[in-house]
Amino acid sequence: MVSVQITGNLQPFFPDLAGRTVDVEASTVAEVVQELERRAPGFAFYVCDELGRLRRHVNVFIDNDRVLDRTELSDRVEAASRVFIVQALSGG
Numbered sequence: 001m002v003s004v005q006i007t008g009n010l011q012p013f014f015p016d017l018a019g020r021t022v023d024v025e026a027s028t029v030a031e032v033v034q035e036l037e038r039r040a041p042g043f044a045f046y047v048c049d050e051l052g053r054l055r056r057h058v059n060v061f062i063d064n065d066r067v068l069d070r071t072e073l074s075d076r077v078e079a080a081s082r083v084f085i086v087q088a089l090s091g092g
Contacts, residue, residue, distance in 0.1 A: 002026050002077045004036065007086045010047075014040040029060055030073035032083055047085060048073075057088040 001023040011018035017040050024035040030052075037044035047058045054060065054070040061067070061084045067075040077083060 001079060002032060002081045002083055004032055004083045004085065006036075007084070009089060010085065010087050013046060014043055016040045017043070026077055028073060028077060029062070029067055029069070029075045029083070032060075032077060033073060036085075047087070059086045059088065060084070061086070 002025070004017075004022045004024055005020075006014065006017050014036075017036065022036070022039070024032055026032045026035055033044050033048065044052075047055060049055055052071075052073070054067075054073065059066055060073075060075075062075060062077055062081050067073070069075050
């Protein structure tokens, strides 16, 4: 199973995913997002736009590598992969 964590600033919006690693069955980043959406409705639209692309201020890492395909989310994940979903913070 793929182990997924979300950054702390996303956790208040999705308490079902907060403070823990979530194990999901997935072979691509798109499937990871779909499974998180199933468990926490609204998650997919929060991290992806209406066309399914990662939003500009969201990054996804597989192990230590940032995903390359921000449009289709086709990057492969393996059963032992660790996925970390990060929303950048900005402001002054």
